[in-house]
Amino acid sequence: MKQKYPYLHYRHRRAGGIDEIPGCRSIPKNPCSHLSNGNNLHLILSSFRALFAFIILTILTFASAVNPANALVEIDITKGNVDPLPIAIPGFVGNGSQAKIARDIASVVEADLKRSGLFKPIDHGAFIEKITNPDVSPRFSDWKVINALALVTGRISREADGRLRTEFRLWDVFGAEQLTGQQFFTTNKNWRRVAHIIADAIYERLTGEKGYFDTRIVFVSESGGKAKRTKRLAIMDQDGANIRFLTNGSDLVLTPRFSPSRQEITYMSFAGGQPRVYLLNIETGQREIVGNFPNMTFSPRFSPDGQRVIISLQQGGNANIYTMDLRSRKTTRLTNTPAIDTSPSYAPDGSKIVFESDRGGRQQLYVMGAGGGSAQRISFGTGSYSTPVWSPRGDLIAFTKQSGGKFLIGVMKPDGSRERILTEGYHNEGPTWAPNGRTIMFFRETPGANGGPRLYSIDLTGYNEQRVRTPGFASDPAWSPLLE
Amino acid sequence: MKLGVTTSVIAHSLVLSWGLLTLSAPEPLNVADVEALPVDIIPIEALTKSIKGDKKAPLADKPAVKPTRKPVFEKKSINIGDTKVDTESPRNAIPAPSPVEAAAPPKSAPEPKVKPRDTAEVKPQESPEQVPAPTTELAAEPEQKVKVAALTPEEKAPVSREVEPLPQDEFRKLPDLVPVPQLRPATAQAKTAKTNQRKEADKPASKQAKTAPKSKSKNKTDELAALLNRQEAAASGAKRSRKRASLGTKKSNRATKLSQSQMDALRGKIQGCFNLTAGMADAEELRATVTVKLKRSGELEGRPKVTASGGNPGVRRAFKGAAKRAVQRCAPYDELPQDKYETWADLVVNFDVSDML
Numbered sequence: 129m130k131q132k133y134p135y136l137h138y139r140h141r142r143a144g145g146i147d148e149i150p151g152c153r154s155i156p157k158n159p160c161s162h163l164s165n166g167n168n169l170h171l172i173l174s175s176f177r178a179l180f181a182f183i184i185l186t187i188l189t190f191a192s193a194v195n196p197a198n199a200l201v202e203i204d205i206t207k208g209n210v211d212p213l214p215i216a217i218p219g220f221v222g223n224g225s226q227a228k229i230a231r232d233i234a235s236v237v238e239a240d241l242k243r244s245g246l247f248k249p250i251d252h253g254a255f256i257e258k259i260t261n262p263d264v265s266p267r268f269s270d271w272k273v274i275n276a277l278a279l280v281t282g283r284i285s286r287e288a289d290g291r292l293r294t295e296f297r298l299w300d301v302f303g304a305e306q307l308t309g310q311q312f313f314t315t316n317k318n319w320r321r322v323a324h325i326i327a328d329a330i331y332e333r334l335t336g337e338k339g340y341f342d343t344r345i346v347f348v349s350e351s352g353g354k355a356k357r358t359k360r361l362a363i364m365d366q367d368g369a370n371i372r373f374l375t376n377g378s379d380l381v382l383t384p385r386f387s388p389s390r391q392e393i394t395y396m397s398f399a400g401g402q403p404r405v406y407l408l409n410i411e412t413g414q415r416e417i418v419g420n421f422p423n424m425t426f427s428p429r430f431s432p433d434g435q436r437v438i439i440s441l442q443q444g445g446n447a448n449i450y451t452m453d454l455r456s457r458k459t460t461r462l463t464n465t466p467a468i469d470t471s472p473s474y475a476p477d478g479s480k481i482v483f484e485s486d487r488g489g490r491q492q493l494y495v496m497g498a499g500g501g502s503a504q505r506i507s508f509g510t511g512s513y514s515t516p517v518w519s520p521r522g523d524l525i526a527f528t529k530q531s532g533g534k535f536l537i538g539v540m541k542p543d544g545s546r547e548r549i550l551t552e553g554y555h556n557e558g559p560t561w562a563p564n565g566r567t568i569m570f571f572r573e574t575p576g577a578n579g580g581p582r583l584y585s586i587d588l589t590g591y592n593e594q595r596v597r598t599p600g601f602a603s604d605p606a607w608s609p610l611l612e
Numbered sequence: 613m614k615l616g617v618t619t620s621v622i623a624h625s626l627v628l629s630w631g632l633l634t635l636s637a638p639e640p641l642n643v644a645d646v647e648a649l650p651v652d653i654i655p656i657e658a659l660t661k662s663i664k665g666d667k668k669a670p671l672a673d674k675p676a677v678k679p680t681r682k683p684v685f686e687k688k689s690i691n692i693g694d695t696k697v698d699t700e701s702p703r704n705a706i707p708a709p710s711p712v713e714a715a716a717p718p719k720s721a722p723e724p725k726v727k728p729r730d731t732a733e734v735k736p737q738e739s740p741e742q743v744p745a746p747t748t749e750l751a752a753e754p755e756q757k758v759k760v761a762a763l764t765p766e767e768k769a770p771v772s773r774e775v776e777p778l779p780q781d782e783f784r785k786l787p788d789l790v791p792v793p794q795l796r797p798a799t800a801q802a803k804t805a806k807t808n809q810r811k812e813a814d815k816p817a818s819k820q821a822k823t824a825p826k827s828k829s830k831n832k833t834d835e836l837a838a839l840l841n842r843q844e845a846a847a848s849g850a851k852r853s854r855k856r857a858s859l860g861t862k863k864s865n866r867a868t869k870l871s872q873s874q875m876d877a878l879r880g881k882i883q884g885c886f887n888l889t890a891g892m893a894d895a896e897e898l899r900a901t902v903t904v905k906l907k908r909s910g911e912l913e914g915r916p917k918v919t920a921s922g923g924n925p926g927v928r929r930a931f932k933g934a935a936k937r938a939v940q941r942c943a944p945y946d947e948l949p950q951d952k953y954e955t956w957a958d959l960v961v962n963f964d965v966s967d968m969l
Contacts, residue, residue, distance in 0.1 A: 154831075186870055199956075200957075200959075200960060201875070201958070201959050202961075202962065203878055203959070204961075204964065205879065205938070205961055205962065205963045205964070206964055206965060206966075207965065208885075208887060208934075208938070208968070209884070209886060209887045209888070210887045210889070210890040210965075213887050277937060277941070278888060300933065302937050302940040303936060303937060303940055325778050333930070335889040335927075335930050336889070336892070336893075336923070336926040336928065336930030336931065337889075337926065337927065338926075409625065521893060528724075563892075565890065587890070588890075589891045591890070602954055
């Protein structure tokens with residue numbers, strides 16, 4: 129290898145040579161009084177240089193020997209685009225009377241995926257190939273050109289018994305293969321649900337996480353002027369369609385919550401003058417009071433198994449947390465402090481409870497075991513924290529934070545670390561998680577005489593904030609689990 | 613006065629000698645230390661290309677390029693005029709190689725010598741065949757083209773007739789003709805073939821050539837065979853190298869790695885194609901490796917192989933898909949340097965976004 133570095137070698141020799149004796153030059157008065165000394169020094173130095181050169185050469189020799197010509201390039205990718213994934217969803221194929229519904233289903237799927245913020249449906253005008261038979265492979269080159277990473281094709285047809293048959297296929301354009309394909313049978317009316325289920329399937333296959341499109345939202349619909357608001361309990365599909373009202377608006381209602389296992393809602397109502405927590409069966413309309421408490425009960429929430437309701441009970445100037453078993457009607461007291469403990473929320477595994485309390489002076493978040501006992505404070509930022517909600521994924525807790533005259537919605541880990549603020553505004557409150565733990569819905573109130581609350585959703589990344597369309601004002605949203 | 617002088621001398625000498633002993637030379641400036649390290653600023657490419665060879669390198673380090681190419685011709689090379697022993701080819705083939713290049717004429721001399729031996733030792737049937745064969749081929753092609761051309765048209769008719777005797781050729785190929793080594797006037801040929809004698813020998817050879825084509829031109833296939841023979845002989849000139857292969861690679865030794873900037877460009881390209889879900893669960897644990905072969909054109913050869921680990925099964929599958937899609941989407945990799953194809957024929961891409969999310 130030596131011959132490969134004649135240059136290097138040469139430089140070293142010259143630097144150590146006799147022709148340059150810098151010491152001599154730099155002391156003009158006594159030119160070379162130290163010459164002999166200097167020569168010795170140079171001898172030593174030059175031998176050092178030789179050694180140094182040798183070491184360098186050895187290192188380089190080894191370095192080049194270790195890198196033989198291997199026909200392999202290895203590259204580490206540590207970054208990527210978090211841009212929404214471009215997806216092409218041409219209208220489904222349908223004949224005659226099914227043509228319209230076929231188009232509608234595809235557009236509902238498209239809207240769902242777009243709203244999630246993780247997908248970017250490609251404009252239909254860019255499509256080159258017209259899908260006529262979803263059973264054969266599309267011409268992938270046509271979809272590559274418009275840079276669609278995924279393609280959804282489908283077909284609607286009517287069965288002999290009058291039911292709709294919907295089938296779809298999800299294609300990986302660049303891999304030229306089918307990723308998934310399913311078919312559904314349903315009644316004519318139910319086509320929106322089928323569309324949501326298809327969107328869920330696509331979402332799950334491409335992101336690896338459960339979808340949340342086949343879900344509903346229960347919320348408080350508000351109408352009338354600011355002084356005299358009528359508040360009604362309402363329910364709608366996650367995309368704002370199919371609104372139904374559950375109460376008639378004669379009584380004030382607050383904080384509705386979905387049961388994780390049944391078509392039941394728990395909420396707080398002022399019916400009969402005394403604010404109490406009620407349980408409402410959506411399908412039958414049957415209503416009952418939770419527990420038999422003498423005082424005001426509020427901020428209810430179901431346990432993850434749907435067997436218990438956890439509430440706050442006012443006791444004098446304080447409030448404590450209780451649970452009630454829905455079968456045995458037995459109540460258990462979990463906290464006993466001279467402070468206001470409220471807004472309890474279970475961890476998804478049911479082992480812990482997060483709640484807000486002003487036992488430390490201001491409202492802060494605390495975590496305790498599901499059976500009560502000592503609580504541990506987890507929020508330490510400036511301002512006060514309230515309405516904690518444990519994510520269905522279990523990894524985060526969403527909260528409302530009041531700081532600097534603003535209301536912020538944020539998330540933190542269950543141990544209180546890594547607090548992140550997702551959004552802020554004049555008045556944000558009441559976060560609720562989508563069942564997959566990726567999206568949070570909350571309501572935001574606008575100031576002014578004509579202002580009022582509206583529903584918004586935001587992605588966990590904090591980027592994809594969107595308004596959820598409702599007729600009139602709306603507050604206190606609560607997300608249902610995935611429908612069955 | 614004297615006392616003063618002596619004391620002064622003594623005192624001075626004392627002082628001087630004390631000075632000589634104790635006052636050493638002034639402290640040398642230690643600048644040399646600083647200068648001892650010449651620093652060169654070298655572009656990173658100089659390092660990545662450091663494997664490049666040097667023309668002035670000693671022979672010991674020679675890349676063994678030749679042996680890898682030659683083995684195809686190895687067997688045939690035995691037929692060369694220079695080799696002394698030929699055990700494989702039938703003796704009829706002997707004359708054929710001799711016409712190689714300009715060496716034709718000299719054979720006129722040896723041939724007569726050969727004939728007697730042939731007749732004496734080998735079966736009489738074969739001798740007539742052998743004798744004409746060499747002379748015709750040798751003389752006709754290299755030098756007497758004009759004359760031959762004149763002759764051949766006249767005798768084209770016989771060619772067609774005598775195509776039948778082709779079995780002669782088959783005969784030649786028969787391995788039954790055993791005593792090959794004896795037949796060869798190898799030494800004689802070698803001597804006469806030397807350049808000095810060739811030109812003189814040409815003239816007599818030409819006479820024979822005239823006669824020779826008559827016999828041979830009947831058989832065009834033989835002429836073709838002669839041509840073919842010639843090519844074979846020419847191609848087989850090299851001896852197999854017995855030198856040890858050096859540590860060098862079989863392929864070219866030039867710049868065996870992509871330069872740093874080329875790697876960066878490739879990385880940037882794939883990153884641009886890599887589309888992943890924002891806020892993926894368990895992103896810290898997810899790893900994926902895509903292995904794929906590339907064609908020279910930069911396109912993928914076959915489907916990429918993907919392995920992934922970490923995360924829950926659903927997320928892992930999605931991550932796997934995203935990694936594979938990135939590599940597929942970026943193809944073709946036609947910006948990679950063609951002359952370094954050997955280095956990027958296999959592409960391995962590791963995906964790890966733990967620092968990102």
